[in-house]
Amino acid sequence: MIGVPSITRLWRNQSGASAAEFAMLLPVALLFLIGLLDAGRFFYTINQGEKATQIGARWAVVTDPVAPALATTSYVGATVGGVTLTQGDRIPAEALGRLTCTQTICECNPGPCPTTGTPPGPSFATVVARMQDIMPQIGADNVVVEYRGSGLGYAGDPDNMDIAPLVTVRAAxxxxxxYILLGFTMNLPDFSYTLTMEDGKGQEAF
Incomplete structure (x- = not known):
């Protein structure tokens, strides 16, 4: 028969308290740890997206334009703002509107543009492949390459394409x-980077 002193000692016994407290705190600690891992992965992914678009833009300005007509269009004789351009004239920014290329089509809105409704050139795949080296989850359907007038370039340039547009590469x-919410996905912000067209020739950047 258990006496009163024995019951008192049993009531005050705390030998298993640490194990019980550990069992209660373990799920909270794990959630906190996984949350930290997710936060790190999230910011790393953001950095990947930013770097991938920077690399994509760099390749886009030193390789053949994704919209092939930009490389072959001569602006000698073109009328921009009521002025007819002659050999050596600087090409105004308004000479080129917004030419947007996806994996399937290059469209102009607003104009003017040297072409619209045409498929992109092989350089599009080159840009996408280089971006995937940095961020593998980027697909061709995530990438948009956009050209806009910059006010740079010279009509009838004998060595390079006439116009030197602003080139924006976007991953969307x-x-x-x-990890903490299995089956849940969240949208990342769009990433974009803009540079001015440089040589605009070839399929590889150095």
Missing amino acids: ELTFSP
């Missing part, structure tokens, strides 16, 4: 899946 509609 990317997602992030956290």
Whole structure:
């Protein structure tokens, strides 16, 4: 028969308290740890997206334009703002509107543009492949290459394409899946980077 002193000692016994407290705190600690991992992965993914678009833009300005007509269009004789350009004239920014190329088509809106409704050239795949080296989850359907007038370039340039547009490479509609919420995905912000066209020749950047 257990006496009163024995019951008192049993009531005050705390030998298993640490194990019980550990069992209660373990799920919270794990959630906190996984949350930290997810936060690190999220910011790393953001950095990947930014760097991938920077690399994509760099390749886009030193290789053949994704919209092939830009490389072959001569602006000698073109009328821009009521002025007819002659050999050696600087090409105004308004000579080129917004030419946007996806994996399937290059469209102009607003104009003017040397072409619209045409498929992109092989350089599009080159830009996408280089971006995938940095961020593998980027697909061709995530990439947009855009050309806009910059006010640079000379009509009838004998060595390079006449116009030197602003080139923007954008990665859009990317997602992030956290470990802490299995099956849940969140949309990442669009990434974009803009540079001015340089040589605009070839399929490789050095």
